[in-house]
Amino acid sequence: MGSQKSINHAAAADKFIANESRTDWHNASVSYLRKKRDVGAALVPEWETLRSLASGIKNNVLGNLDQYLEQFEKNAQANGVQVHWAVDAESHNRIVTSILERHKVKLLVKSKSMLTEECHLNPHLEARGIEVVDTDLGERIIQMRDEGPSHIVAPAIHIKKEEVGELFHDQLQSEAGATDPQYLTEVARQHLREKFLNCDAALTGVNFAVAETGGVVVCTNEGNADMGAHMVPLQIHCMGIEKIIPRQQDLGVFLRLLARSATGQPITIYSSHHQKPKEGGEMHIVIVDNGRSKHLGRDTFRNALKCIRCGACMNSCPVYRRSGGYSYGYTVPGPIGSILTPGFNLEKYKELPFASTLCGACSAVCPTKINIDEQLYKWRQKVYEEDYLDKTKETGLSVAGNVLSSAKKYKRASALMRWALKWMPRFMTHNRFNAWAKKRELPEVPGESFRDWYRKNRK
Amino acid sequence: MSHQSIRVALFVPCYVDQFYPQVGKAALQLLEKCGCTVDYPDEQTCCGQPLANSGMEQAAKPIYHHFVETFGSYDYIVVPSASCAYHVSHHYDVIEQTEVVKKVRESIYDITAFLTDVLHIESLGARFPHKVGIHQSCHGLRGLQLARSTEQMIDPYSKWEHLLHMVSDLELVQLERPDECCGFGGTFAVAEEAVSAKMGKDRVRDHLNSGAEFITSGDMSCLMHMEGLIRRNKWPIQVKHLVEILNTDG
Ligand code: SF4
Numbered sequence: 001m002g003s004q005k006s007i008n009h010a011a012a013a014d015k016f017i018a019n020e021s022r023t024d025w026h027n028a029s030v031s032y033l034r035k036k037r038d039v040g041a042a043l044v045p046e047w048e049t050l051r052s053l054a055s056g057i058k059n060n061v062l063g064n065l066d067q068y069l070e071q072f073e074k075n076a077q078a079n080g081v082q083v084h085w086a087v088d089a090e091s092h093n094r095i096v097t098s099i100l101e102r103h104k105v106k107l108l109v110k111s112k113s114m115l116t117e118e119c120h121l122n123p124h125l126e127a128r129g130i131e132v133v134d135t136d137l138g139e140r141i142i143q144m145r146d147e148g149p150s151h152i153v154a155p156a157i158h159i160k161k162e163e164v165g166e167l168f169h170d171q172l173q174s175e176a177g178a179t180d181p182q183y184l185t186e187v188a189r190q191h192l193r194e195k196f197l198n199c200d201a202a203l204t205g206v207n208f209a210v211a212e213t214g215g216v217v218v219c220t221n222e223g224n225a226d227m228g229a230h231m232v233p234l235q236i237h238c239m240g241i242e243k244i245i246p247r248q249q250d251l252g253v254f255l256r257l258l259a260r261s262a263t264g265q266p267i268t269i270y271s272s273h274h275q276k277p278k279e280g281g282e283m284h285i286v287i288v289d290n291g292r293s294k295h296l297g298r299d300t301f302r303n304a305l306k307c308i309r310c311g312a313c314m315n316s317c318p319v320y321r322r323s324g325g326y327s328y329g330y331t332v333p334g335p336i337g338s339i340l341t342p343g344f345n346l347e348k349y350k351e352l353p354f355a356s357t358l359c360g361a362c363s364a365v366c367p368t369k370i371n372i373d374e375q376l377y378k379w380r381q382k383v384y385e386e387d388y389l390d391k392t393k394e395t396g397l398s399v400a401g402n403v404l405s406s407a408k409k410y411k412r413a414s415a416l417m418r419w420a421l422k423w424m425p426r427f428m429t430h431n432r433f434n435a436w437a438k439k440r441e442l443p444e445v446p447g448e449s450f451r452d453w454y455r456k457n458r459k
Numbered sequence: 460m461s462h463q464s465i466r467v468a469l470f471v472p473c474y475v476d477q478f479y480p481q482v483g484k485a486a487l488q489l490l491e492k493c494g495c496t497v498d499y500p501d502e503q504t505c506c507g508q509p510l511a512n513s514g515m516e517q518a519a520k521p522i523y524h525h526f527v528e529t530f531g532s533y534d535y536i537v538v539p540s541a542s543c544a545y546h547v548s549h550h551y552d553v554i555e556q557t558e559v560v561k562k563v564r565e566s567i568y569d570i571t572a573f574l575t576d577v578l579h580i581e582s583l584g585a586r587f588p589h590k591v592g593i594h595q596s597c598h599g600l601r602g603l604q605l606a607r608s609t610e611q612m613i614d615p616y617s618k619w620e621h622l623l624h625m626v627s628d629l630e631l632v633q634l635e636r637p638d639e640c641c642g643f644g645g646t647f648a649v650a651e652e653a654v655s656a657k658m659g660k661d662r663v664r665d666h667l668n669s670g671a672e673f674i675t676s677g678d679m680s681c682l683m684h685m686e687g688l689i690r691r692n693k694w695p696i697q698v699k700h701l702v703e704i705l706n707t708d709g
Contacts, residue, residue, distance in 0.1 A: 014653040023657065038609060047612035316610065318640045322657050355651060357644030357658075358512065360601035364610035373601075377550075380514035389514055398518055401510050404473070405521035407502040407529075435649040439656040440687030443478040450476045450483035454499050 006348055007330075009355040013323035027321040029157055034315035036264030037365070043266075044256065053253045055369035058306035061244050062296060068211040068244045069287065075214025076285055079276040086288045089119035095286050096121060096203070096236060100130055103234050103282075105200040107131045111139075111225035112218055113205030114152050114309060115238050115288060117331045133195045135224035137188050144171055150325025152332055153262045153311035158324055192224070202228030204274075206239035207308070208254060209285075212247050215275035216285065219258060219268040226272050233281030237274060241292050242305040254308060257367040261310035295343045300378050304339045306368040313362035313372060319355055328352060335362035339375040342382065350388040353379035411451070467495045468533035470567075472540045473505040475679050482679055485706040486539040486570055492706070493578050497537075502529045508546040512645045516553055523554050531559040535577065536567040539702050541599030541677045544569040549602065570702060571605055571677045575618045580625070584709040588628035591704070592671035593619050594662065594685070595638050596678035605677070608638050619677060622705060629704070632669035639665070643684035659688045667696055677701045 017023050041047050061068060073083045086092035092115075100108060108125065110116065110132055122132045122143070134143045138156040142149060144167055149155030156164075161179045168174040174187040204225040208217040216237050218225045229235040245254060251271075259265040277283035296302050314320045314334035325333040330341050330349070338356065341349035353376045362372040383389055403409045436442060448456075467490060471483040490497045507522035526547065530536045538544050547567045554560060574580045599605040599619075606617035623629060642648070642658025649655075663685050666674050674696060676682050682698040689696055 010651045010653070013651060017653045017657050020657075027661075041612050044612070318642065318658055319651070319654050322654050354514075354647070355654075357597065357640050357642060357647050357655075359597035359640035359644075361597075361608070361610060361638075361640070364601050364608050377512070380512070381516050382514075384514035384517065394515070397510050397513055397515050401507075401515065401518040401522060404505040404507065404510075405525045407504055407525075410473070410504040435652040436687070438652055439691060440659070440684065441690040442687065443474075443683050446478065446480055448480065450471050450480035451499075451501070453480055453484065454487075455501075458499070 007328065007351055009323065009327050009329075009351045012327035012329075013319075013355075016324045016327060017322060023322055025160070026158060026324060030151070030315050030321045033154065033263055034312070034365075037261055037312055037315065038264075040260040040264030040266065044260070050253055050257055051367055051369055054257055054308075054367055055306065057245060057250050057253060058368050059303070061246065062242070062302055062305055065241060065244065065296065068246060069241060072209055072211040072214055072244060073287075075212065077214070079214050081214065081276060081283045081285055084284060084286045086286055086290070088290045089288075092119045092238065092286055092288045092290065093121050093124040096238070097125065097128060097130075099234070099236060099284055100125070100201055101128070103201060105130060105234070107133065107195065107199045108201050108203055109133050109135050109195055109199040109224070109228040109231075110203045111135045111205070111222075111228055112207075112220050113203065113238055114149070114331060115205055115240055116203070117149060118290065119238075119288070133192070133199070135192055135195070135228060136220070136222055137185065140188060140192065141167065148326075148331060150333065151311060151314055152309050158326075196227055196231055199228065199232055201234040201236065202232055203236040203238065204229060206237050206243050206285075207258065208245050208251060209239050209243045210246075210248050210251070211244055213275065215273050216243075217251065217255075218272045218274065219255070219270070220272070221265075221269045223270050226270055229272075229274060230278075233278065234284075235274070235277070235281065236284045236286065238286045238288060240288050240290070242307075258308055258310050261312040261365070261367040291344050295340070298343065301339065301343060301375055303370055304336065304343075304372075304375060306370050307336050307340075307366075308368060310367055312365045312367065313370075316361040316365045317356075318359060318361070319357065323355070328355070335372045335376070336370070339370075339372055339379060342379045346382065346386055347388055350383045353377075353383060465495055466534045467497045468530050468536045469497050469499045470503055470506075470530065470536050470538040470543065471499070472538065472543050472679070474683065475539065478683065479679050479700070482539055482700040482702060485700065485702040486537070489570075489574075489702050489706040490537060492584075493574065493580060495578075498533070500529050506543045506546050508543060508550075509645055511546065511550055516550070520554055523551055527551075527554075527560050527563050530563055530567075534566065535573065536563065537570050537573045538567065539570045539677070539700060540679060541569040541571065541596050541603050541605060542680060544572075545598040545602035569599060569603055569605070569677060571599065571618050571622065572603060574705075575621055580622070583622070583625040583705055585625065585705050585707045586627040586629075586709045587704045587707050589672045590630045590632050590670055591623065591673045591675050592632045592634055592666040592669055593617075593623070593637075594641060594666075594674050594676035594678075594681055595619065596676050596681050597638075597640050599677050600638055606638075619701065622701070623675075626704060626707070627709060632666070632671045634665050634669050636662075636665055641681045641685055643681050645680075648684055655684070656688065659684050660692075663688055663694060663696065667694060671696060673704075674698050675701050675704055 141156040165178040320334040338352035360373040507519035510519040641662040642655040
């Protein structure tokens, strides 16, 4: 899948951080979402119970996914929906294209779909002469800049309003130098209105697919998903296989958790239930695997599929906030991205499980209780087992392992290290090859180790 | 208080042994003050975490066995590092779970939890007339649950604060981000040098802004990282391990 070139997170992060004031700004914007989450969640006395319920429901779903998917398909079909199965990104794109071509669609409006980003649907359609317009403001901005999302809930969080002003001035002829969010939003709205009026089909992502009803639920704040789906006869909803929930009543758990975890809102402005085609129209649901069932088969890692894409782990991640979404090289960045991507291509994404201090904030905030930090740790073991660990690191650590498993060797080696640190000239210990000493001093070496002191004074 | 019948082994992590012997001494004296009989097994080396966190759990197994052999016969193993305690109790699940392995995993305590949960210390006789900021190390906070993290929607508690409240004349400062990670992360500190240093800088800045004179923590590794930045930048703040403060004279 994709190029074999490994993602170098550390190098990308280094570049991002080189602009320190921008890094601070990025950190603050993302942290703001997390702070709002804390306020929103604190207002729900049974918050931790909701998390346990959500986790339990998702465990049940993952354990019985085949049955739920079939139940969902049956009920959706009974509602008059056409259900398609896509094994991978390519077949997803092919299915969507063939539906659109059958209806001679020239302009497709799209909303709320990280899955189509994952499948790279836009370039695929554009190559076939179909215009695609992402209608959510953030997504429209990155589409106009020809970029991917840097965050799953706030895809343009890395872009400043001044830059949006410039972009709109260039492409939408808005006033030069405009930075007022309200004005800029209005510019986008007018621009999008024209697209809505001229589109021939609408495509949305799916937050929840209810097995017992065959309906899908799409949660948005801007309402564009509804605008699109209501304007035109042809509507398409694309979902990963893990979006299933068993019952309509389970929404009572997930809708309360999703928006609060994402932005602190009690609920998204729109929670739209799409159940059947409108009169004279067509409704299609494309169910996509694209590596998910393989992931489901991995005991240690399967529960990464419990993710409801709220973004809270990103907002909580001290590394993501300072390295930016692009440093992860994948549509879903941050902690959850770092445990999903190694499953797709371990060689390519082998660095991502190491792009973490294992601080555990992600697991503690996750509304479905995914043990993200434990999985990062486990993926590190896999990287070593599959022989993808950096060789210099491995050799150094192997030597350390050998020394540390024997008290005698340890005592000899540590005496040597203390001697070296103490007596070697500073240029040898503080140089550009020593990553520790680039911005930090090495610890000062005391006269004697604890062990020496103990032996002299206590034995 | 007397806990002389309890046989406690003191585990001094390798980097503390080498660079911060005063922390080992303070831990030892503090435990003795609290009435424990403390032994320092000479065969000890390391818990294996540096290797395992780098993905080399397999290669760390001989270290795990050596650790179990060294500490297997004690009632309690106490370590002035939440990170090491977390590693032994949570990650020694990859070796055969013999009786002694299970015992070691259950009887290893970070010194904070040992003082509050096993010895139930209520007074200390310590005095530290300074403004102090607590750096809640992540393995202590979210790993061993020594305090409530800001993610958790439960009643707040903190075993670190509980102990520091017993120190006379010590003033705890309020931080803007009470539980942001400092960015040490073991080999992360070198592999992700840029992010690590930036995180450390931001962390120290929060303490500086709050008016703290000292940053304290139950994990010397976090403090070593922050101290490296403090000394390089000549910032007016110092680091001290929690046990150094708890072991001061009243
Ligand atoms: S892993 Fe958890 S916290 Fe992160 S996006 Fe998914 S549901 Fe949200």
